Amino acid sequence: MNKNQENNDTGLSIASDDETTQETVTATDENLKQTQLDNEDLADKDLADKDDDPDFEDESAELVSDEGTEEVGSFETLNLEPTVLDAIRQMGWTAPTPVQSKCLPYTIPGRDVAGFAQTGTGKTGVFLISIANEISKLKKGEIKSRDPLAIILVPTRELAVQIHSDAEELFKATNIRSMAVYGGVDYDKQAKAIKDGVDVIVATPGRLKDYRQKKILSLQHCLQFVCDEADRMFDMGFIEDVEFFLRHLGEETQKLLFSATTNDQVKELAFEYLEDPKYISVNPEVMTPERIDQKAIVCESTEKLQVLLGLIREHQPKCSIIFTNTKLVAEWVHYKLVNNGIEADLITGDLPQRKRINLIERIKEGKVKALIATDVASRGLHISDITHVYNFDLPGEAANYVHRIGRTARAGAQGSAYSLICEDYGHNLEAIREYLGSQIDIKVTMADEEHLAIEDKALNPYKDPEFKGTTSVTKAGSGDRNKDRKGGNKRGGKPDNRKGASSAKGRDGQDRSRKKHSRGKGRSDEQDTRKKKSTHQGNKGRKRPQDRHDNRKDGKKGNQQRNRQRVKEKTREPQVAAKQNQSLGGVVKKFLKLVFGRKK
Incomplete structure (x- = not known):
């Protein structure tokens, strides 16, 4: 007698017949064994691949090229074009x-690569060499396309200018x-240059996307696409524009995708859009370059x-960057x-774009020895010749310290970083040391007496009408700026811009308690004036302005009430006229006008 068939754990149906059941079970066991062996082989293969191509759970791990390929020790072994x-x-x-030694063996043959390395390690050289080699091959066949053959997307204008400058230097001997x-900059001028024909475009996502949507730019012949600093594309909100290009590229x-950090977003982007990518990480075991001499001066x-x-x-220094925490202090x-x-x-x-570009050019020409910047303003600024960071x-953030000092010691050079430890921000040093770990040594010393004896020849900037920071300070209204957070600075008024400063002082360094007192006095005089005016006009039935403020507190609420009263006084007569128009006679006149087109 047959029984109803039912599914076992393997999803197979087993008949009730004894002989059939025995054969089916035997076959099922063999299949299960074979499946288990296949799964074990796949697992072993996955583990082997992860040794070389990991999921980057440990950002500090340095990957070794897989498939038996050794790192190249010279450019001559890469089979590059002679030019x-x-x-x-x-x-x-x-x-x-x-x-470069890890990525070029894969990028030269044309494989997709997701590279993870800190700035200043030579990532730009990877994709510029790869692009130059590929286009040089095509040039032999006299390719006639005016469309770009390679596109490099970067998050900032400054980085676009920097990479384009490097590209011109490398491409000048290859006719690219x-x-x-x-x-x-001029929209039409750039559009015309694209239409006239160009081989390589280095661009920020927004402007290039606009050209693509208006069909000024064609991606039909684009053979290589690079997204540099992909992690910052996420941070700056440009990732949708990047994905726009990735979706419209040919198969x-x-x-090529490059990033300074190996976060999950970047890995997901590579997994989604790159074809069988090679993941390569050369992030060092420590978070700061070993070639930087770090010192802290108390x-x-x-x-x-x-x-x-x-x-x-x-x-x-040949060129240095001085970091401050706020724009106001940077100006000072x-x-x-x-x-x-x-x-x-x-x-x-x-800073306007043209001035930023001119500034970078002046730095390259050696005309600027010290560049003062904040963390926000310096984003995307890549200068290879920086020898010192101050x-x-x-x-306040330990990660920002790492980013700051990473501006020096680039491309194998040596560098120095000096941090001034004062009572305002000195407490941040402990967190920075914990972040860096015991492998990184920050030497702490006291200030040199000879340095402390240096005379400040500059005047108080807040008394100089040409000081560019004057506008942001004097708008708030202030007296003598010759006092700093200590109550008196003979060397000339450093502003109080600490986040942890006393509540009595604002971001511009003013004493808020004095400012509130001044406001209160001003309102009192105005109330007296209004009171006299109201008495002389004989408006005894109208509520006096000062009565509105008898019970108010100092601050924004009272100020808003005062403003409302002013508006009310200015619009009083129109409001009265409006009420008259709403009377019975006004309604009748309005009705007759609507019916007959004129007043009766």
Whole structure:
């Protein structure tokens, strides 16, 4: 007698017949054994792949190239085009950096790569060499397309200018045309250059996407696509624009993705859009380059300028960056350094684009020895010749410290980082040390007496009408700015910009208690004036303005009530007229006008 069939754990149906059941069970067991063996093989293969191509759970792990491929030790072993190899030699690149030695064996043949390495490790060289080699091959066949053959997306305009400059240097011997595309400059001029034909475009996502949507740009012949600093694309909200290009690229387009960090978002982006990508990470085991000599100098906040002047004069840096925590302090430091004979310049977030580009050019020409910047304003700024980094203010976030000092010691060079430890931000040092770990040594010393004796030749910037920070300060209304957070700075008014400053002082360094008192006095005089005016006009039935403020408290609420009263006084007569129009006679007149088109 047959029984109803039912599913077992393997999803197979087993008949009730004894013989059939025995055969089916035997076959099922064999299948299960084979499946288990296959799964074990796959698991072993996955584990082997993860040894070389991991999911980047440990960002500090350094990956080793898989498939038996060894890292290249010289550019000559990469089978590059002769013109490209000559261009590399002219650039002065004698040997590939670690990221180049690991990535180029995959990017040259055309494989998609997701590379993870810190800034300054030579990532730009990876995709520029790969692009130059591929286009040089095509040039042999006299390709006639005017469409770009390679596109490089970057998050900031400054980085676009920097990479385009490097590209021009490398491409000049290979007859490859390149251009930078970004917002803030002539739209039609860039559009015309794209239509006239270009081989490589280095661009920010927004402007290039606009050209693509207006059919000024074609992706039909794009053979290589690079997204540099993908992690910052997420941070700055550009990732949707990046995905727009990734969706519109052809299947044959080689895609290269580079990031300074190995976060999950970047890995998901590579998994979704890259075809069988090779994951390569050369993030060092420590979070800061070993070639940076890090020192911390203890001093008072009123002595920081003298210490900074002494360090700059002693070191004579080829180019340096001075970091402050706020724009206001950055402007103050810039004024002081310039008026003490230091070739310094300032970069702020609101600096016009043309001035930012000119500033970068001046830095490259060696005309700027010290660049003052905040963390926000310096984003995307890549300068290879920075020898010293000075933290005038110690950052509140330990990660920002790492990003700051990482501006030096790039591409195998040596660098130095000095941090001024004062009573305002000195407490941040402990968190930075914990973040770096015991492997990183920050040498702490007291300020040099010779540096403290340096005379500040600059005047108080807040008394100088040409000081660019005057507007932001004087709008709030202030008296003498010659007092700092200590109550008196003979060297000239450093503003109080600490996040942890007393509530009596605002961001511009004013004493808020005095300011509130001044406001209160001003309102009292105005109330007296209104009172006299109201008495003389004989408006005894109208509520007096000062009665509205008898029970109010100092602050925003009282100020709003005062403003409402002013508006009410100015609009009183129109309001009365409006009420009259709403009377019975006004309604009748309005009705007759609607019916007959004129008043009766």
